[in-house]
Amino acid sequence: MTPLTGYLLVAALLFAIGLAGALTRRNAILVLIGIELMLNAANLNLIAFWRYGPHPEALTGMMFAIFSIAVAAAEAAVGLGLVISIHRHAHTTDLDAMNRMKG
Amino acid sequence: MTFVFCVLAALTLAGGLAAVLLKNTVHCALALTVAFAGLALLYLDLDAQFAGFAQILVYIGAVAILVVFAILLTKGSETPKDGVYSRNWPVGLVIAAGVFAVLGWAVLQSVNVLPHETGPAPTVTVLQIGNALMGRYVLPLEIVALLLTAALIGAVIVAMHEKESAK
Amino acid sequence: MQETISFTPQLAASLIAEILWLIPAVPIVASGVIALLKQPKRQASAALAIGSLGFSLLLSLIAFGHVLAGWAHKVDVREVVNFTWLQFGTSNVDLGWVLDPLSAVMLVMVTFVGLLIFIYSVGYMAHDENFTRFFCFLSLFAGGMLTVVIANSILLLFMGWELVGLTSYLLIGFWYQKPSAAAAAKKAFLTTRVGDVFFLLGIVWLFAQTGTLLFYSHGAGSIESGALNALLAQHSALGLTAAGAIGLLIFAGAAGKSGQFPLHVWLPDAMEGPTPVSALIHAATMVAAGVYLVARVYPLMHAGALTGGTTTALTVVTWVGAFTAVFAALIAVAQSDIKRILAYSTVSQLGYMMAGLGMGGVAVGMFHLITHAFFKALLFMGAGSVIHGSHDEQDIRRMGGLRGSMPVTFATYGIGMLALCGFPLFFSGFWSKDGILEAAKHWSVARTPFYMLVFGALLTAFYMTRQVSYVFFGESRAASHAHESPRVMTVPLAILAFFAMALGLIGTPAWPWFRSFLDGRAAVLDLHGFDEPGLFALMVTSTVVVFIGLGLGLWLYGSKSPAPEQPEVLERLAPAPWRWLRDRLYVDEFYGVTVIAFYGWWARVADWLDRRVWGGAVAGVAWAFRGWAQFNRFLDTNVVDGSFDKGCEELASGGGLLSRMQNGRVQTYLRILAVSVVALAAILIWSTRP
Numbered sequence: 001m002t003p004l005t006g007y008l009l010v011a012a013l014l015f016a017i018g019l020a021g022a023l024t025r026r027n028a029i030l031v032l033i034g035i036e037l038m039l040n041a042a043n044l045n046l047i048a049f050w051r052y053g054p055h056p057e058a059l060t061g062m063m064f065a066i067f068s069i070a071v072a073a074a075e076a077a078v079g080l081g082l083v084i085s086i087h088r089h090a091h092t093t094d095l096d097a098m099n100r101m102k103g
Numbered sequence: 104m105t106f107v108f109c110v111l112a113a114l115t116l117a118g119g120l121a122a123v124l125l126k127n128t129v130h131c132a133l134a135l136t137v138a139f140a141g142l143a144l145l146y147l148d149l150d151a152q153f154a155g156f157a158q159i160l161v162y163i164g165a166v167a168i169l170v171v172f173a174i175l176l177t178k179g180s181e182t183p184k185d186g187v188y189s190r191n192w193p194v195g196l197v198i199a200a201g202v203f204a205v206l207g208w209a210v211l212q213s214v215n216v217l218p219h220e221t222g223p224a225p226t227v228t229v230l231q232i233g234n235a236l237m238g239r240y241v242l243p244l245e246i247v248a249l250l251l252t253a254a255l256i257g258a259v260i261v262a263m264h265e266k267e268s269a270k
Numbered sequence: 271m272q273e274t275i276s277f278t279p280q281l282a283a284s285l286i287a288e289i290l291w292l293i294p295a296v297p298i299v300a301s302g303v304i305a306l307l308k309q310p311k312r313q314a315s316a317a318l319a320i321g322s323l324g325f326s327l328l329l330s331l332i333a334f335g336h337v338l339a340g341w342a343h344k345v346d347v348r349e350v351v352n353f354t355w356l357q358f359g360t361s362n363v364d365l366g367w368v369l370d371p372l373s374a375v376m377l378v379m380v381t382f383v384g385l386l387i388f389i390y391s392v393g394y395m396a397h398d399e400n401f402t403r404f405f406c407f408l409s410l411f412a413g414g415m416l417t418v419v420i421a422n423s424i425l426l427l428f429m430g431w432e433l434v435g436l437t438s439y440l441l442i443g444f445w446y447q448k449p450s451a452a453a454a455a456k457k458a459f460l461t462t463r464v465g466d467v468f469f470l471l472g473i474v475w476l477f478a479q480t481g482t483l484l485f486y487s488h489g490a491g492s493i494e495s496g497a498l499n500a501l502l503a504q505h506s507a508l509g510l511t512a513a514g515a516i517g518l519l520i521f522a523g524a525a526g527k528s529g530q531f532p533l534h535v536w537l538p539d540a541m542e543g544p545t546p547v548s549a550l551i552h553a554a555t556m557v558a559a560g561v562y563l564v565a566r567v568y569p570l571m572h573a574g575a576l577t578g579g580t581t582t583a584l585t586v587v588t589w590v591g592a593f594t595a596v597f598a599a600l601i602a603v604a605q606s607d608i609k610r611i612l613a614y615s616t617v618s619q620l621g622y623m624m625a626g627l628g629m630g631g632v633a634v635g636m637f638h639l640i641t642h643a644f645f646k647a648l649l650f651m652g653a654g655s656v657i658h659g660s661h662d663e664q665d666i667r668r669m670g671g672l673r674g675s676m677p678v679t680f681a682t683y684g685i686g687m688l689a690l691c692g693f694p695l696f697f698s699g700f701w702s703k704d705g706i707l708e709a710a711k712h713w714s715v716a717r718t719p720f721y722m723l724v725f726g727a728l729l730t731a732f733y734m735t736r737q738v739s740y741v742f743f744g745e746s747r748a749a750s751h752a753h754e755s756p757r758v759m760t761v762p763l764a765i766l767a768f769f770a771m772a773l774g775l776i777g778t779p780a781w782p783w784f785r786s787f788l789d790g791r792a793a794v795l796d797l798h799g800f801d802e803p804g805l806f807a808l809m810v811t812s813t814v815v816v817f818i819g820l821g822l823g824l825w826l827y828g829s830k831s832p833a834p835e836q837p838e839v840l841e842r843l844a845p846a847p848w849r850w851l852r853d854r855l856y857v858d859e860f861y862g863v864t865v866i867a868f869y870g871w872w873a874r875v876a877d878w879l880d881r882r883v884w885g886g887a888v889a890g891v892a893w894a895f896r897g898w899a900q901f902n903r904f905l906d907t908n909v910v911d912g913s914f915d916k917g918c919e920e921l922a923s924g925g926g927l928l929s930r931m932q933n934g935r936v937q938t939y940l941r942i943l944a945v946s947v948v949a950l951a952a953i954l955i956w957s958t959r960p
Binding site for chain 3: 189199201202205206208209
Binding site: 082 | 139170176222261
């Protein structure tokens, strides 16, 4: 078991945890938390591959991760703004109650 | 598998688990912060110092705070009456387990393919990163800048109080 | 004794023979044109009919003149014009016409008497509203009868025969609103039909045996010697040869048309038609067609006879004729309708003609036919004049004393009556009847027909005197005063009366012109003709018989005017026989019990069959169809529709099921997304395994 494999497994586990949270919690904000965890797991993957990959001096992995962080931050902002806006209308953040798109 | 790695990994995973399992939403947000910190330390362990500090700055310093603010603004501290887990929550669990299974399998499958020797730790200076940003990755930089601007404006508009309808 | 100079036969057709077909064709065409005219156009229709028949008379006279010229030059004229109408395989259906002495005299008689009757009808039918229709049918009848006369093909003869039968039906039932007239027309048609069936059988047999329908065809005709020899060689049932059997079949047809016993029942009833019809059709021409037919096929009927002897066919003809003569004369004695007496008289005289043909040959029978045509037509037209003058009264017991009020009619009627009785010397009937009696006296088979015919002559004189006494003598028993008929009716009467007397001249033994003309021999005026042994005795016998009949009639009836309600003289003497005779010897009733009853029974059987058996079959088929339709409807509703509806239901519920996937909850969508990604990733990784 190489170090890389260890990092990859940790990242996979973190990803699964984040997904579990996104799929099972009622609160919309907790779904976003789960999504953040997933994104972070992916970042970990990227850094691990950069470090143990063929050309670490090309900085590709690191750059990717940095941009990912920036985008994740922007996404979290917008997402939480949406949740706040929905809370203002429906007075709840319970996802189970939000089924107006029911077909 | 160094000892440091195991401790840091355990910390991160614990934080992540706590973030999704705790009942109190604020506790979840704080656990998330712990998870972020663990990850930052992992980056440092991987000789990606810039990424680690960026992680601390952005995630712990902004995103986590943002999450806490959102929780407070949506009265998330009150525990809902129907429980915190949604209906059919075992299904979600199973699906997540399935995802982990697939990913794990992929990783374990490719053990032979992945590079074995660990090269020397790369020395990454901020100058190099700066040069890279302004040179090779200038386009993504500018796009991300645009994206951040749009996200900023968008978030403000979305969360803004609506004007009352004209009488 | 006449010399027998054999004439040279002339067979090539002259111009008049070529256009002989115009003689029947023009009246038929005129009939067609009249049929298209509207009712009010009376003058046009009468003019067309009379004009066409006048034209036919002209052509007939020319033809007669041509034959006469030939005869004068000792040429035996028999010109035929034949043509093939249809061809199937190797057989031909031929039609054609013949111009010989027999057809020439018949042509002249039919057209002449017919023309006079047409002119007479203009006056008689003047008050009838169906004037145009009458002349249309009359013209059609004339065409049909003339076709029968000139036909050289037995099929063409049969066509004319049927046409004549049809027009007879139409004319007897002219006043079809009267039920009795309609019934009489049907009776006439059906009774002659019975005869026609046998006639048709004879035609078919003749055609099958001889292979040709033509009578004369330059030696190959069906009644020429070659064919006759072949027919004589064939033997059929009852000891007859084929010739005899065919002859009898053809005679059956003639018996129907000419009213011989037992097919005579239609003739008296046919008096329901207007009097010109009775005169033309049922006295002069149509009923004579049967006699003419037998004369035409005489070679066939006479074939196989030894010299001086006779054949079975001719024997049968003779006996039937003689019996009919007496039978009808007896019935005539007891009738009281003026036309019915004349009808039975016609039946009786036709019997005479048949007997004459059977015993004496063509000339004897034909001579009586020609003379009878004239005086019987005269008598009928006279009766018509009487009826017209007596304001449509037909019962002789309600007439009387018309001698004073209708003198012209009386005079001409008297002449006709004396001719019919056979009053000696000046009247044609005497000579023609004598010819028959003479042949009867010398008949080789038996003498009984002679005695029967003599008795018939006595009866004829008696009933005619009775009729004339009732109608013209004594005092009027009529309801209203009678008046003489108009000139258009009396002039034809006078013309016919003249001929009723004058025709006798061509048949006397001193100058037997008629017989010689028909037989193709020279005729010489020779008063020594009277010297034939037995001839004078015969003339005396017939004279005595006539006087006895006249005397009896005058004595019993004379100028007495018995009231209609009182029973007649003879009725008082012998009530039962009088009743039988008055009721026409119950022949009609016999038919009613046997033939008609059987027919009614058979009709009921057929009706039952039709209703139960065929109707049942049809109903069964309909029932089967309906059941099948029900079954199909069941299938359609339950199976087809059911399955279709079920399918649609399933689709709808499937859609319902699928729509439950859209529950509007984000986490559900996310879960599905995750599952799909997992699946795809698994597939991808699996496919890239080393």
